Amino acid sequence: MSKAIFWHRRDLRIEDNAGLFKACMNASTVQPVFIFDTQILQELDKNDARVEFIHREIERLSKEYAEHHLHLRVEIGNPIEIIPALAKEWHIDHVFTNRDYEPYALQRDKTLYDILQSMGISFTGAKDHVIFEKNEVMKGDGTPYTVFTPYSRKWKERLSQEPISLHDSKGALNRVQGIEKTPKIPCLADLGFEPSGLHFPATEVEDLLISKYSDQRNFPAKPGTSKLGIHLRFGTISIRTLALKALPLNETYLNELIWREFYQMIIYHFPYTVTGAFRPAYDAVTWEDNPEHFKRWCDGTTGYPLVDAGMRELNATGFMHNRVRMVTASFLTKHLLIDWRLGEAYFAKKLLDFELASNIGGWQWAAGGGCDAAPYFRVFNPTAQQEKFDPKLEYVKRWVPEYGTSAYPQPIIEHSFARNRVLDRFKTALNKTE
């Protein structure tokens, strides 16, 4: 008759939840817990929409549990203190959770593991956030891949050998009882946060959108992308469910899910890439870091319409179309010669779907110096990108209504000058360290 805590973190659902299923199979009492981690919250702005999103999903999750005669316990504070305190209060034998691979989480979970072990309590993680974890798709010689294409080939090969199976965690709830008798959820204000006013994407995605994804995804004016990033980030949809759906429909869409796992694998095996270039020679680049230029990039007033539209979309919605993410990142690093870390931090703050590994990977791809990055001499022409991917200026006009009038600023920098400057600057940096 063992008693367990199931600790929700980035898996805010009861369906197809690997760790929850494991808990229900190994204990007769399973008490679900969620903690608003003040270590994380204190870093954020008061109107950070992601906290609002989590709060909303916690309310939903709590209601779902109530339908299964369980009541989610919600706490605010430091998990390293709260989990052991609850475990003691409830005479818990096991703590189950789903693994989180970010550096902060790994450190936190290691500390908690030691504390619980000293109390005689087991702490067990499950694979839930990815199809294949960091060590499951490796080269023949046992070292990690650093190039996407062969990685994805091996990933798909492995998938064909061990098909995805879903966990009936929802059904398994019927096997267990909880501890809490009533739901109690803090309101957003209790957390010190306020509503953002932003709209959150739906969890549903049409088969048709996935099928058309390859053709439509590059055109930011079209609803070609699924916007499921935030749901994958917080586990309000299951990666297994999504991959099963995408598998027969569109390989290009599936590849995007594989990119996500590729970058998580990279950041685990090469943790220095959180702060430095995958190829360290690129850390020798001398950046301009002009604060006035950075501000105009953030505000979307560079005088390059596609760049400005992208930044304004980000500022207004917490989302930016993927094609435009590449264009804005390229513009900041290569045209303005501003350190990719500044752009990365800005995206981290603004993007609802922010995922550390993907953001780092994407920025290093754009700046050069990443693993499997575009060579530094591939410089996007922001005007040509607009002509190719938003030829009718639909997207531009949506976000930059004054484009084409005298109210719209002149380009902050001339294209061919910037292009020659960045080619020269990178070449110098790379020669220096040879």
Add this chain to the structure above:
DNA sequence: TGAAATGTTGGGGCG
């Protein structure tokens, strides 16, 4: 998951 510079080809105008 580029773009620009440079090279090649071939059709048409023209003397």
Add this chain to the structure above:
DNA sequence: ACGCCCCAACATTTC
């Protein structure tokens, strides 16, 4: 008919 030039259009190379 022929050579020559021009210049799209496409291909290749370079950054």
